[in-house]
Amino acid sequence: xxxxxxxxxxxxxxxxxxxxxxxxxxxxxxxxxxxxxxxxxxxxxxxxxxxxxxxxxxxxxxxxxxxxxxxxxxxxxxxxxxxxxxxxxxxxxxxxxxxxxxxxxxxxxxxxxxxxxxxxxxxxxxxxxxxxxxxxxxxxxxxxxxxxxxxxxxxxxxxxxxxxxxxxxxxxxxxxxxxxxxxxxxxxxxxxxxxxxxxxxxxxxxxxxxxxxxxxxxxxxxxxxxxxxxxxxxxxxxxxxxxxxxxxxxxxxxxxxxxxxxxxxxxxxxxxxxxxxxxxxxxxxxxxxxxxxxxxxxxxxxxxxxxxxxxxxxxxxxxxxxxxxxxxxxxxxxxxxxxxxxxxxxxxxxxxxxxxxxxxxxxxx
Numbered sequence: 001x002x003x004x005x006x007x008x009x010x011x012x013x014x015x016x017x018x019x020x021x022x023x024x025x026x027x028x029x030x031x032x033x034x035x036x037x038x039x040x041x042x043x044x045x046x047x048x049x050x051x052x053x054x055x056x057x058x059x060x061x062x063x064x065x066x067x068x069x070x071x072x073x074x075x076x077x078x079x080x081x082x083x084x085x086x087x088x089x090x091x092x093x094x095x096x097x098x099x100x101x102x103x104x105x106x107x108x109x110x111x112x113x114x115x116x117x118x119x120x121x122x123x124x125x126x127x128x129x130x131x132x133x134x135x136x137x138x139x140x141x142x143x144x145x146x147x148x149x150x151x152x153x154x155x156x157x158x159x160x161x162x163x164x165x166x167x168x169x170x171x172x173x174x175x176x177x178x179x180x181x182x183x184x185x186x187x188x189x190x191x192x193x194x195x196x197x198x199x200x201x202x203x204x205x206x207x208x209x210x211x212x213x214x215x216x217x218x219x220x221x222x223x224x225x226x227x228x229x230x231x232x233x234x235x236x237x238x239x240x241x242x243x244x245x246x247x248x249x250x251x252x253x254x255x256x257x258x259x260x261x262x263x264x265x266x267x268x269x270x271x272x273x274x275x276x277x278x279x280x281x282x283x284x285x286x287x288x289x290x291x292x293x294x295x296x297x298x299x300x301x302x303x304x305x306x307x308x309x310x311x312x313x314x315x316x317x318x319x320x321x322x323x324x325x326x327x328x329x330x331x332x333x334x335x336x337x338x339x340x341x342x343x344x345x346x347x348x349x350x351x352x353x354x355x356x357x358x359x360x361x362x363x364x365x
Contacts, residue, residue: 023174023325024135028083028167030059031132031185033076034119034147035192040066042158042196046184046239047203054169054206054243056084057182061163064196070156074112077101077149079130079142079185084166089150091161096150113144119191120144132185133237173325176255176316180243187237200229202241214240251319259312259331267305274301278349282356294353298346302338309334 035041047060065075078098080087089096101113120128133139172179189195203226204211211223215235218227229235247255254262274297281293313331317324 025171027170029081031079032188033078034116034188036075036115038069039075040194041192044198046200049203050206054180057167059167063161066158067154072153074149077147079147084168087165089163091152092159098148098150101145101147101149178323178325182241184239186234186239198231202227210246211243245323254316259309262312263309266308270301270305279356291353294349298349302342302345306334
């Protein structure tokens, strides 16, 4: 029996720990390009078109560059992962072939990526990496071979490099309601040889309220269907477009009260009702040794009390609909406490019944 209990609680703990995994479901990982030291980036424009439903967005980034050397070179390399469809790059309106960086050409001293040295930190293990913070307290390390590159034959002077891809949304599941965002790391621009200015245009076709950014007010004064920003320095390390769904008053109220508190309130009513039934039965059956009302109710009432906890969760989930967080789906585990709750409840009711019987015998007989 002891071994079975140990196994049960170990299983319960493992399920709970699984639910404590990262609440952030990452979408497309995309960031500013890393620039060769032979290239000056004169200006950058980021265009974002948010599609209906806020599930995907089209990113179009254009870099105006100037190169002081001529011939075949690798002017920019990109961090882009988990995007939808193709990741495309044009150099002076000519589509170029994007390649994964092969590991075998990274380490040699004559590597074509030697001009990107200042863009990376060096670890004790011998790898070059770039660190990007995607959340306030969390970051990821990306090695050079995590990135993409292209080769181009460029003349000295000015050129335009355009990047296009469809990004998938990030989803944060820590609270009752999912929070959605598109994220773009501006931080790699700190490694550029020069920063000539940044403009951002967002076209919001999502048809949703509560869409916002962390860029402050746009040039027009407020976030609208089409909004523009202009910066002479990096406004933030991570540029975000956020959508927090608006929920109804009933769902909001139930969440604020909390299903556990609601369960306690229902539990007080159920306990009071069971107590009234037990006392009424005892008055009519003073000399009965065992009260079937006490016994039956001591198993049924805790079950109903714990069931109200699940019921309130299901009600809230139904009210929230598609935006309910998947991390709230472990409420059924409360039934793991049923044997303990039922035992305590039974002992309390037996004690109360004994006291009531003793009082009635003393004052009636």
